Every structure is written in structure tokens, then in C-alpha cells.
Amino acid sequence: MSVLKGALSLLLGYYSPSYILAVIGAGLGAIVVVWTTNLLVRHAWYTHKLSCFSKPPTHSWLLGHLGQMQSTEEGLLQVDELVKTYKHSCSWFFGPFYHLVRIFHPDFVRPLLMAPGRITVKDELVYEHLRPWLGESLLISNGDEWSRKRRLLTPAFHFDILKTYIVTFNASTNTMHEKWQHMILNGTNNFEMFNVVSLMTLDSLLKCAFSCNSNCQESTSEYVSAIVELSDLLLERRFRMFHHWDWIYWKTEQGKRFKKALSIVHGYTRDVVQRRRALIRQQRPGQFSMAANKRKDFVDIILSAKDEDGHGLSDEEILAEANTFMFAGHDTTASAICWTLYNLAQHSHYQERCREEVMELMKGRDGQEIEWEDLTSLPFTTMCIKESLRLHSPVQAVTRKYTQDMALPGNRTVPKGAICLVSIYGTHHNPHVWSNPQVFDPMRFDSANNEAKSSSAFIPFSAGPRNCIGQKFALAELKVVVALTLLRFRLRTGVNPEGGPMVSDVFPNWCCELKAVCGCRSNHSIQKENNAIDCKHVLSTHGDADPVLGCFQILLCKILQIACVAMYS
Numbered sequence: 001m002s003v004l005k006g007a008l009s010l011l012l013g014y015y016s017p018s019y020i021l022a023v024i025g026a027g028l029g030a031i032v033v034v035w036t037t038n039l040l041v042r043h044a045w046y047t048h049k050l051s052c053f054s055k056p057p058t059h060s061w062l063l064g065h066l067g068q069m070q071s072t073e074e075g076l077l078q079v080d081e082l083v084k085t086y087k088h089s090c091s092w093f094f095g096p097f098y099h100l101v102r103i104f105h106p107d108f109v110r111p112l113l114m115a116p117g118r119i120t121v122k123d124e125l126v127y128e129h130l131r132p133w134l135g136e137s138l139l140i141s142n143g144d145e146w147s148r149k150r151r152l153l154t155p156a157f158h159f160d161i162l163k164t165y166i167v168t169f170n171a172s173t174n175t176m177h178e179k180w181q182h183m184i185l186n187g188t189n190n191f192e193m194f195n196v197v198s199l200m201t202l203d204s205l206l207k208c209a210f211s212c213n214s215n216c217q218e219s220t221s222e223y224v225s226a227i228v229e230l231s232d233l234l235l236e237r238r239f240r241m242f243h244h245w246d247w248i249y250w251k252t253e254q255g256k257r258f259k260k261a262l263s264i265v266h267g268y269t270r271d272v273v274q275r276r277r278a279l280i281r282q283q284r285p286g287q288f289s290m291a292a293n294k295r296k297d298f299v300d301i302i303l304s305a306k307d308e309d310g311h312g313l314s315d316e317e318i319l320a321e322a323n324t325f326m327f328a329g330h331d332t333t334a335s336a337i338c339w340t341l342y343n344l345a346q347h348s349h350y351q352e353r354c355r356e357e358v359m360e361l362m363k364g365r366d367g368q369e370i371e372w373e374d375l376t377s378l379p380f381t382t383m384c385i386k387e388s389l390r391l392h393s394p395v396q397a398v399t400r401k402y403t404q405d406m407a408l409p410g411n412r413t414v415p416k417g418a419i420c421l422v423s424i425y426g427t428h429h430n431p432h433v434w435s436n437p438q439v440f441d442p443m444r445f446d447s448a449n450n451e452a453k454s455s456s457a458f459i460p461f462s463a464g465p466r467n468c469i470g471q472k473f474a475l476a477e478l479k480v481v482v483a484l485t486l487l488r489f490r491l492r493t494g495v496n497p498e499g500g501p502m503v504s505d506v507f508p509n510w511c512c513e514l515k516a517v518c519g520c521r522s523n524h525s526i527q528k529e530n531n532a533i534d535c536k537h538v539l540s541t542h543g544d545a546d547p548v549l550g551c552f553q554i555l556l557c558k559i560l561q562i563a564c565v566a567m568y569s
């Protein structure tokens with residue numbers, strides 16, 4: 001500061017203030033001119049390079065499609081129109097700043113998603129806001145750092161580990177169903193299903209990640225509330241233009257709330273990791289099995305992971321991965337569960353067929369526990385889950401950049417550095433790929449059907465080296481929750497108590513009429529006509545109860561997509 005003052009007084013001794021101001025003004029002007037020229041040259045370069053892609057009409061040559069992409073339901077309907085017109089891809093630009101290629105056909109998706117991890121980069125525009133929460137985690141990192149982490153984390157999602165989580169999925173679902181049951185018995189027949197299911201998936205993840213019984217489904221947990229708050233705030237930030245700049249965001253009320261929730265979440269995870277690390281230090285070398293009677297959780301496994309050189313992850317890295325596990329796993333799975341239940345409520349014949357499949361599986365068993373081996377014995381239910389993931393994919397798009405030019409069919413090239421937006425929603429709704437794409441038809445996934453055969457046509461978990469590491473975890477949980485729900489409850493779309501449309505095409509606020517189904521098949525029959533049930537048992541483990549009609553509202557608009565926004569889908 002004193003140097004600056006000294007220089008200023010020296011200058012003032014030689015030159016008049018107006019002369020100095022003029023020089024500063026000229027300097028600033030020159031910077032603006034250089035910056036603008038650079039921007040316009042870059043804009044012209046990308047416009048030229050991307051001319052091999054069709055371009056939907058723009059507002060102007062400079063502003064392009066700015067303001068045309070919407071983050072709402074209309075935005076998704078717009079994608080439906082886009083895929084009808086452009087078949088596989090098109091180029092977009094937001095002013096002279098961002099140029100992107102939107103991809104929605106398997107032939108174009110494949111080369112991009114299957115490209116080696118070392119040339120694939122997650123672009124900052126979409127993923128940067130996750131960094132304060134997730135740090136340099138698997139989801140965000142790139143290049144060698146990403147491939148080292150992927151190698152170290154893959155064992156945590158091995159079948160042998162996932163098998164042990166099935167008990168947890170059953171237990172968390174039972175807790176949720178007990179809640180539904182109590183609500184029905186207490187005459188509360190309207191509730192928002194997404195929040196309830198979301199708490200259930202958080203409950204499961206906390207048990208699988210940290211062996212933590214948070215009881216978050218029954219009582220409020222500071223940690224879980226903070227995660228929900230962070231998810232909501234992230235979504236909100238995407239839609240407020242000025243909040244994209246950190247130096248503005250951290251000064252806003254939302255930014256302060258974000259920081260507060262962040263300190264709760266990080267404090268909790270750090271505490272778990274440090275305590276577990278201390279426990280390992282206390283044990284003799286080679287003794288790392290935690291306690292023989294304790295099931296290994298996610299933190300145990302990543303604490304013991306070592307690369308070829310014998311190096312493991314640091315505490316900060318483990319913290320980042322544990323936070324990512326919670327972030328990436330809860331809303332996505334909750335959304336997939338809710339959509340599946342919604343689609344089955346809409347199509348009672350499919351619902352009944354799934355229920356019969358589950359009941360057949362459970363025939364003659366004492367309890368109502370779905371086991372690991374059962375997951376392959378629910379073929380039709382699995383087809384319904386997959387069809388839900390196609391029609392309503394929880395993550396609607398992923399974005400990528402590449403460190404080299406990428407060749408696409410028809411002699412097209414995506415220049416290095418351009419943003420590629422792979423629209424999962426667009427690919428799943430593309431009429432050139434799927435016949436009657438808006439129709440819920442589980443038979444598409446019948447093994448005799450060729451429609452879903454192209455692996456890049458069905459990509460709810462993305463594909464290639466950077467696909468979802470948690471997909472088998474998610475599918476296992478989905479099957480357990482859907483199977484147990486159908487075993488115990490009958491779902492039917494009901495009447496919206498607030499009036500207005502029952503359901504919209506993309507993000508439904510739907511009301512579900514809920515009836516209990518008797519689980520103890522051996523003693524009771526279930527009358528199928530008119531959804532009436534003549535059995536007094538509801539959950540065989542929870543005593544007698546009158547099956548009461550229930551109605552609850554589901555709000556799915558709040559789905560937080562992993563690191564991608566509907567805005568770009």
C-alpha cells in the first residue's frame with residue numbers, strides 16, 4: 001500500500017491528475033478492447049467449427065440461444081420437440097461465452113461417453129458449485145487423479161460388499177412403511193412422498209457409509225437436514241445468475257446458509273473418518289477387519305484401500321468421497337423409487353403383475369425380507385424399474401469436455417474444449433430410437449425385444465469409464481423398496497386435494513390412493529376387484545390394522561440432478 005502511495009505521489013509530482021486519469025482510462029479501454037476482441041474471435045472460431053451441426057433458430061448472431069433453455073418442465077418438453085426435429089444432435093450457444101453441442105442419439109452418445117477417462121474433462125460451468133461440498137472427489141476430478149480414485153473406490157461397490165447392504169435396505173424400507181402405516185391409522189392421508197422416500201434413502205446411505213443409525217426417518221437429524229439444505233441451495237444457486245460468482249454468492253443469505261450447512265456436514269464426516277482412523281491405529285498391523293462381528297461399511301473399505309504403490313487415500317480424500325456417496329446416492333435413488341411407484345400407480349395391470357411376481361417369490365416364507373439372491377428373480381419388476389428410469393431419468397444430462405477433437409458420425413467433429421451436453425432425457429425420449437417414447441411400456445426391456453439392445457440408448461447411469469459407480473447399489477435398493485412396497489400397499493393415482501390437474505407430463509405432483517395389502521399370504525386371500533381388501537392384517541409384523549384408504553401427494557419437481565442441470569438438458 002505504501003509503495004502504491006509513494007508511486008502515486010511521485011506521478012502527481014510530474015503529471016497532472018487529469019493526465020493520469022486519461023492514461024488509466026486508456027489502459028482500461030485497451031484491456032476491454034483486447035478482451036472483447038478475444039471473445040468475438042473465439043465466438044467466430046466456435047461458430048465455424050460447430051457449423052457441421054444443425055443450429056436451432058437463435059435470437060441473434062451474438063446472443064444465440066441465451067434465455068431459450070429452461071430449467072422447468074417446459075424445458076423438458078422443449079427437448080422432446082428438439083429430438084423430433086434434429087434426430088441426433090444440434091449446436092447451441094449462450095451469447096459469445098458458451099458453445100455447446102447437444103447430443104441425443106446413441107450413435108453420437110457412444111463415442112463421447114466411451115472415450116477414455118484421461119481425455120474426458122468434467123466442465124467447470126456445471127460441476128464447480130459442487131466443489132465446496134464434495135472437494136476433489138471422484139465425481140468432479142479428472143485425468144490421473146480421477147483414474148487413481150476410481151481404482152481405489154471400485155472395490156467398495158463389489159457384489160460381495162453390496163450383498164451385505166441388503167439387510168439395511170430392508171430395514172430402512174420397513175421403517176418407512178411403519179411410518180406410512182401409522183399415518184394411515186392416524187387418518188393422515190395426504191403426504192408428500194418424495195420427502196419421505198428421500199429420508200429413507202438417506203437413512204440407508206448413512207448406515208451403509210458410516211454404520212450410523214441416525215433415526216432420521218423418525219426424528220430430525222442435524223446432519224440429514226444439512227444435506228437436504230445443501231441439495232436445495234445448490235439447485236437454487238443454478239437458477240440465480242448472479243449467484244454463479246463466488247464473491248457475490250458467499251455474501252448472500254443463501255451463501256451464508258450454505259456455509260453453515262457445509263460446516264455441519266463436513267464436521268460430521270470428518271469426525272467419523274478421524275474416529276475410524278484412530279480405531280485402526282489402535283489395532284495391530286494386519287488386524288484390520290474392524291471388529292469381526294461388524295459389517296464393513298463404505299468408510300472402512302476406503303480407509304483400507306491401497307494403490308499399486310501401497311498408498312491409500314488421505315483423510316481429506318476420504319472425506320470428499322464419503323460426502324459424494326451421500327450427495328450422489330440419495331436424491332437420485334429417491335427420485336427413481338418415486339417415479340417407479342408413480343408409473344405403477346398409473347398402470348394398475350403392470351402393478352398387479354409385479355405384485356404377483358413378488359408374492360410368488362415370497363410364498364411360503366416366514367418373514368418379509370428380500371434377499372440378495374431374490375434380486376434376479378424379479379424379472380418383470382426389473383423391467384418396470386428400467387422403463388421408469390428411461391421415461392423419467394433422475395439425472396437428465398451429463399456434460400463433458402475433451403482434451404482432443406472428437407469425431408462423430410457423418411464427418412462431424414466436436415472441437416477440443418467445446419462443451420458436449422449428452423442429454424439422457426433426450427436420448428430416452430428420442431422417437432428415432434424408441435417407438436412411442438412417451439408411453440410407459442416395460443415390455444421394451446423384455447429380453448426378446450431389440451429396442452433396448454443398444455447400450456447407449458438406455459443410459460440412466462451414463463456409460464463408459466465415467467459411468468455411475470453406484471448403479472448396482474441403486475438398483476438393488478430400488479428392487480427391495482419397490483418389491484416390499486407392492487407386497488404391503490396398493491397404489492393408485494387419486495384426486496388432487498388442491499384441485500387443478502392431477503398430473504402433468506414431466507414433473508408430476510400426483511396424488512396416490514394407498515391401500516394396504518396383506519403380507520401374510522399363507523392365511524389370507526386378497527380380493528383384487530376394485531382394489532378392495534378383505535384382510536385385516538396389513539404388515540404381518542405390526543399386528544392387526546384396518547386397511548384404510550390413504551392419499552398422498554408426491555412432489556418430484558425438487559429432484560436434484562448430479563452435477564447437471566435441467567437447464568442444459
Ligand code: HEM
Nearest residue numbers: 138139328329332333336394395398461462468469470474
Ligand atoms: C438411481 C440412482 C442413480 C442414478 C440415476 C445415478 C446416475 C449417475 C450418473 C448419470 C452419473 C454420471 C454423472 C456425470 O458424468 O456427471 C453418476 C455418477 C456417479 N454416481 Fe450415480 N446415480 C445413482 C445412484 C448413485 C448411488 C447410490 C451412488 C453412491 C452410493 C452414486 C455415486 C456416483 C458417483 C461417485 C459418480 C461419479 C463416478 C465417476 O465420475 O467416476 N450414484 N451417477
